[in-house]
Amino acid sequence: MTHILLRHRDIPDLDKLAVYEKQGGFKALKKVVTGMRPEAVTQLVMDSGLRGRGGAGFPTGRKWMFVDKNNWPHYVVVNADESEPGTFKDREILESNPLQFLEGVAIAAFAVEAHTAYIYLRGEFWPIAAELDKRIAAMEKAGYLGKRVFGTDYTLKVHTHLGAGAYICGEETALLESLEGKRGQPRIRPPFPPVSGLYGKPTVVNNVETLTNLPPIINNGADWYKSLGTADTVGVKIFCLSGRVRKPGNYELPFGITFRELIYEHGGGIIDGVPIKAIMAAGASSALILADDQTLDTPLDYGSVHRLGAELGSASVIVLDETVRLDWLIDKTMTFFKHESCGKCTPCRDGSFWMKHLTERIRDGNGSAEDVKLLDSVARQMQGKCLCALGEFSTQAVVSSIEKFPGDFGIKRKVSAS
């Protein structure tokens, strides 16, 4: 099939300006800037049903509509922090299809009447940022960015900004703090960024993949986009497949394909043909889903996965087979969350610290049944109390593993993965 987002897979050298132009590049931006009113662009995106691909799935057009028109200037900030374990889709876009992404950034900026956009990349994307800077310069030269975009009065400056190793900076308000030169800790919400964001100004924060959808939506129309995917979730999605599958990688597919198709058809099945055990659909933040037949036949869209007691989030599907012990797994996730807890709020800061002690003890075979119970209770004690979603995320794998795979926590013995 032909790709909409990962078009570079079909078209060589799509990251070159000339190639991209030849392949219909910047047509959408031109159409928008020279022929549409900002509100019309927003409406079109609203009509397309596009929802954010950063994890929360918030309707993109609706977010833009919240932008406060009585407070200026406006900003667009791109969330390219991509730090959820198991997520590596934005990276491929940024590396291989950067121009479509940048065109999307410009469309969003025009729609919310912003004249400055920042792309906040995780620090590890340092080389990617350097490449993006060159492409931004080339686009400015060609009149697609900078002063007088397409010869109109519209001006747009796009800058890259590197984070420096903090998962929490993917959370949009922590990201904004970080961009302001502060410690990346989440803000109290409300107000939400479209009302008060960067420097206290109305700001739209969107994910890389979200924005990369914009050029094709503008070119082909809202109805076309709505025809893809399912009634619950329209459009296409890049599924990041990782873990115990033969062919891990990014797969751009319409919403609604099943876990089975994704894992067995696209991913080539499980390494060594071992039976599948469980699935994490949204990276390390996921609740574990027991991988039975019913699960495998569940279509991948927000609603269906939610009904399985989990979330699709950014669609970072981590596959676990029978060789994986879950006491080991939750110790891995807790290592991550303890390390990444920003420390601002008590339940997450002290809860993850406590949980990590317990998971370690249990993983090493030194835990008791009481410890498992305590772990479960500590995790639940954190829920509903944290300032941002990170704290909540950290409890998901723990609580669901203990609930759905009690067997992995019953026996005391030394265990390890794979």
Place this chain on the structure above:
Amino acid sequence: MTDRVTLTIDGKQVTVPAGMLVVDAAKKVAVHIPIFCYHPKLGSAAMCRQCLVEVGRPIIDHATGHPELEDGFPRIQFSAKLETACTTLVSEGMVVLTQSERARKGQKEVLEFLLTSHPLDCPICDKGGECPLQNLTMAHGPGKSRFLFDEKHHAEKQVPLGELIFLDRERCIQCGRCVRFQENVAGEPVIGFYQRGRSMDIVSFSEPGFDSVFSGNTTDICPVGALTTADFRFGARPWELMAAASICSQCAVGCNTTLNTRREARSDGQIVVKRVMPRQNEQVNELWICDKGRFAGYHYTERDDRLLKPQVRRDDKFRSVSWDAAFLQAAEKLQDAEKPVFLVSGRLSNEDLFNLLQLADGLGAETLLYTNMGGGDLTGMVGLTSGSNLADLGLGDVILVVASDLQEEAPLWWLRIKQAAERGAMLIVVNPRETKLEKHADYVVRYAYGDEIKTIQDMNKATHKIHKVFAKAANAVIFYGSEGLGLEGSSGLAGACTSLLVDTGHYARPNNGLVGVWQRANDQGAWELGFRPVKDLQVIFDKSEVVYIVGADPVGDGAVRLKKRKPFMIVQELLSTDTVGHADLVLPARAFTEREGTYTSGERRVQRFYQAVPPRGESRPDYEIVAEIAARLDTALEREPGLVMDQLAEHIPAFGGISYLKVSEVVEQWPVINRSELFYGGAVYENTQGLGMQLRPAPVTSFPVSKGKGGLRPKEGLLLAVPVNKLYDQGLTVLSAPLLRERIGELKVCMNPDEADRLGFENGARLRIGLNGNNAKALLVVDPTVPSGILLVPRSMGLPIFEAGMPVLSKVRKKVTG
């Protein structure tokens, strides 16, 4: 929408302004929601999550826009999650449950999380006894820990953040109050968090560590024993302490304090002061005091060289005498002298000064105020009046600060002016060199030393931008100081400022007027009572027969040089100063901690201080000594301070209506500080002893025309030595506090880099400075903010630079090597 909202908290109905937080609204009806990170002065951070409550809101019928009813009552929908009371705004019909099973469970659970990282060292913790965490744990904490003790977070326990404040890393609960105080209130973010997650830690990278004059306040608002002051650590347990209300005697702001005292073996079983704490007065210092007040507040009163007995000089030696003999000799000397002179300072209370005035009246004595700053006659006429509160100034108002480095001279005014500027008041800073206040100013006006009066006069021309700003402003206040100016210059400056205020109509009503940045706690009071300085003290000393010096050290300051023929000197003092060394009769006075009295602050607020500790030796309160002398001269003066005040109020119109009863009145203040819980406002003392009372405007219709000239200007080839006031200097009141020695340091003089280049000096060079015949070694600090031709010389740092009128032209002599 109305601007008031009615809601129910734990069954109590409360009506509060819209926009209020639930936690504050609860406070209004005495429901104390536990908090750690929220603080009414710091706002919400939502970090600790301790304030979880159940919140319900009426369900609104979309068709009618009115709440849906059930049995005649609005149907309430409770949110699925608990909400943080510190971030939730009140709304009409809201129902808040702080004690429901769900809310209490949530609060307990958060408390348990906090305790997983908290050490169990309450028995040796300085906060023990006034620790919100300890109190909440006793009330709601789990009896047994579910957490393994061995796995507790361990960290360094005694980390100096500087030499004044210590951090116990283990005890810190990461509420961020200290960091937010420094950033948002003090405006000096010199402490911060390092690392993240559970490893998050308070650090200071400033030099010196925790370099802020407000640092001590963080130890009051720290809800655990993580931050403690170097002077109180391991000093005492809070429950052993007695508390006496006092007023800080270190500057003209008049911060309300509480002196905590205890009987102590180390001090021979005496009751001594253990620490100075802020006492809430929202019109003066809110909940804060500066580090000078905290760390140097009382130490000078406990010096070993306190005068303990009356003494007379006989054969050039001091001999102790009885009070009776001393009183008699003083009375005789004063009576026999042709025109005795009383030289007094603003360190004395209103009561002392009033009795002195009465005595002088009877004797026909001349009364002089010992100061090098003038203009108090004008602040008495156009100063702030009853009903003024700097906290009321904001949008539409203007504040002008001239010739003062306010953070060094009156830290709390600096703070409150900064806050007014943040509320929108226009701030104009007029100074010959950069000061810290400028960062918050809307306009900065720079003038050359010598041009201060002209600068303000120019501003008062109708076409001048600043004149227009004043003319338009709802309220205007001017703070003027004496940087670069002597008595005459500062008088002239006060005159120019008065003209600007009077011409634009900003006087004789609340929140308008002129404030002098005095150096002593009661300078304003002395002016109000009619004491006036004289241009040349030397002349006085040269010609007078008897001088009665109370609370001043003109000899030590270099204000007078004693010649062979000198007057008979009666010196009434706390400490053996240089002036005492040359006295003929020494009368030992009590310190403010050992007696009662009132000071009149620069904002013209009369405030009362109380006795905290027993007197040293045979010392007596100044008003009483004066009354005793008067009695020997058949003049009856009051000996009870309250009665002296009654007399004062009768005689001095500005004091009309003031009495001890009045100044001791309290009204409820916001925020409500309540030492029964401690988590809301911190360890700060609530004010139960009086908020003070402001003086009336003087009934004046015409004002003297300003005529003084400004200070001196630099001259070719010579440096102009300009005295500046430093918060921490070698004056006895500061130097006596051992803890502050490091901050005081040595004499440092500052000059411009070009100037230094020209003279061939490098930054850090050791210089010998000659000034008016005095010499001192000094360290040179090359500072680009100093204008050229100028040498900044801090006052009271070892090089006498008390000028009876003008700054002194001086030459920097030579480089001292080694």
Place this chain on the structure above:
Amino acid sequence: MTLIEKYPQEVKQILARYPQDQKRSAVMPLLYLAQRENGFVHRRDMKDIGAMLDITETDVASLVGFYSLYHDEPAGRLRIQVCTDLSCALRGADDFLAALCESLGVEPGGTTPDGLVTVEPVMCLAACDKAPLFQVQTGAGLEYHERMTIEKTLEWIESRKEAAS
């Protein structure tokens, strides 16, 4: 030398990216610049950056402490950071780290005696389909090495050793 004396061009470019009244935003890029030379941020550079942006040294330091890509202490010239997070660990990353440490004779987090290589585990690097992998952080920047084996890694280290000598 101060940062601005050393890299006048870069500092100017960095500052130009942010509104003039929001200079503070430049602190993170400036910290990268400060880290370029020695692979860690020196205290005097923190002071320097603070002065440039009108914030306190403590403010700058607290960022160095918060973000894991800034270092306040020197390490080996090549900081090899192996992702051992969940997805990579499911594909043998823990074993890879252990084996690499063994071949270099260091503990995780340790530095080889010649001061060339530091090996440490890190969190997810957004390349989960290419495990085992590591990134190398030098002062000058970052590079990824994906789908690695111990042999390939050691060879690469050798080549860098030669380049250095």
